[in-house]
Structures are given as structure tokens and as C-alpha cells.
Ligand code: ADP
């Protein structure tokens with residue numbers, strides 16, 4: 001099972017200034033896997049900018065050109081889960097051997113490995129084996145290597161060996177082209193004025209761009225309506241409101257306190273009571289995951305703690321989510337509350 005999805009390919013990936021380097025490096029790697037200096041190729045950037053699409057497109061293209069090669073696409077999260085399972089089942093060596101046999105390994109969202117030292121360790125060994133044998137590794141991440149936290153130095157330095165290419169938000173023309181190509185694929189025609197309205201208002205996330213288009217097509221056909229500007233505005237408004245509901249550290253503290261039925265002041269207090277400490281650690285963990293604030297700034301806003309305390313909180317939460325089912329449930333439920 002290669003986990004490749006042929007719907008993500010280079011043909012339907014629209015080129016623009018925002019992705020030119022990442023796209024051309026991806027194509028170079030697809031044409032000569034393991035044979036360029038782009039090894040590993042690391043593609044990084046924000047949510048919905050095409051990291052998974054490009055990672056998949058590389059795999060799909062290599063499989064077309066080199067059917068004999070073993071290509072595997074996997075999310076870092078799934079990789080972690082497989083590793084944990086293999087440890088439990090006493091099949092750690094099989095796990096490692098399986099990965100060492102692969103010709104092209106694509107690991108999506110490597111930031112997920114942060115704080116997971118056991119998984120990082122095994123990945124380090126797999127990476128070295130593949131690299132030494134001229135096999136191609138492709139990584140994606142929501143951060144540049146310099147900004148990755150809780151990833152071991154030796155692994156980070158490997159990430160920087162090849163090429164790191166950033167994906168940024170597409171400019172207006174590229175957003176219009178992306179919309180047009182999706183319309184063409186779906187065989188719908190939408191007035192230019194409406195396409196431009198969408199492109200003007202949805203700026204930072206291609207997935208949202210698609211979301212508006214899908215919604216618009218669905219609603220227009222369901223109601224047998226024309227594609228009107230007023231319907232478009234309604235839909236765009238919904239999306240824009242969602243993104244504007246930016247998560248602040250204050251908001252995170254409110255949601256976490258409410259979830260554990262305590263006041264924000266209790267959550268920030270100096271007490272060592274276990275359930276309060278846990279709530280505070282969770283607030284710090286989400287602040288790090290969902291905001292751009294530094295560890296020091298998170299610490300000062302959540303009960304005047306220092307950056308080391310925040311770092312420790314993040315590690316503790318990571319460890320507990322891996323080992324403690326109840327705790328995992330807290331994290332999952334809080335994630336839902338914070339993201340909707
Ligand atoms: P990420 O992994 O960075 O969060 P994805 O790769 O899942 O983002 O992309 C989000 C959606 O936007 C996907 O459906 C993808 O096909 C689409 N997309 C992103 N960039 C482009 C592009 N340049 N051209 C066409 N579609 C794109």
C-alpha cells in the first residue's frame with residue numbers, strides 16, 4: 001500500500017510565484033529520485049498551501065516513471081502510531097526493515113514528531129540508511145527547520161542537508177487560476193466577477209478557496225439558482241468569519257478553564273494540585289500549537305512562568321497523549337472546541 005492519491009498530481013497543481021521553487025524542486029526530484037542534491041527535499045509552509053498535494057504529486061509521478069520503485073507516502077502521525085504499535089507487538093525490527101527497503105519515502109507533517117524522542121530516534125536511523133543508499137526522502141512541515149521545536153539537533157541537521165523550499169500564500173492571479181482550474185475540472189462556468197470576488201476575499205488558504213467554490217456550486221445547483229454575487233458573498237462571509245476567529249492565548253485559557261470547570265485565575269495560580277497543573281499544561285500546549293507566540297511569551301501570559309516551564313508542559317502533554325487514554329480524550333475534545 002503506497003498510500004498515494006492520483007488526484008494530487010503536477011498537472012492540477014497551479015504554478016505561481018508562491019510555489020515556484022517548491023514545485024520545480026519537486027519535479028526535479030520526481031525525475032531523478034535520489035539523484036539530485038535535493039535530498040531530503042523539505043517542503044514547508046502554512047495550512048492549506050499545498051504541502052500534501054506536492055508530496056503526493058512527487059510520489060505519483062515517480063510511480064509513473066519508475067514503476068519498479070517502492071514509493072511510500074505516510075503522515076508523521078501514522079508513522080508514529082505504527083512505531084508505537086511495533087514496540088508493543090515486539091516487532092520493532094520488522095518495522096525498521098520495512099522502512100529501510102523503501103526507495104522513495106514521503107513523510108508528511110514531520111512537525112508532528114516534535115517531542116516524540118523515541119519516534120525521532122527510529123526515524124533518524126531509517127533516514128540515515130535510506131540516505132546512505134541513495135534513496136530519496138521527501139518531508140513536509142508546517143515550519144521551517146530553524147523554527148521546529150523539540151526535534152533533536154541531529155535530526156534537524158539532517159532535515160537541512162538537502163533543499164528546504166517554502167510554500168507561501170498564492171497571489172491574486174494564482175488564486176484566480178486555481179479557481180478556474182477547479183471549475184474546469186468540475187465542468188462549471190461561473191461569471192468572472194464572482195470568481196474574482198472569491199479570490200479577492202479568500203487569501204491565505206487554498207483549501208478555503210476550494211471550500212467556497214464547492215459550497216457555491218452545491219448551493220446553486222441545489223436551489224437551481226444562478227451563481228449570484230449575493231449568494232457568493234454569503235458563503236465567503238462564513239469562511240472569512242471562521243478564519244477571523246483567530247485563537248488567542250486568552251481564548252485558549254478561557255476554553256481550557258471552562259472545560260475543566262475552573263476559573264482562569266485558578267488555572268494561572270501557583271498551586272500544585274494535579275488537575276490544575278494539567279489544565280495549565282494543556283493551555284500552554286495549545287498556545288504553542290495554535291499561536292505564533294514564543295515560549296517565553298506563552299509562559300508570561302499563562303501565570304507568569306518561564307519558557308522552560310512551557311517547554312516542559314508541551315513535552316508532558318505529548319508524552320501523556322501517547323500513553324494515557326483519558327488524557328488523549330482531553331486533548332482531542334479541547335482541539336475540537338478550539339478549532340470550531
Ligand atoms: P497542506 O498540506 O499544505 O495543508 P494541501 O496540500 O492539503 O495543503 O492543499 C489544500 C488543498 O488546496 C488541496 O485540495 C490542494 O489540492 C489544493 N491546492 C493547494 N495548492 C494548490 C495549487 N497550487 N494548485 C491547485 N490546487 C492547490
Ligand code: MG
Nearest residue numbers: 051052053108
Ligand atoms: Mg497537509
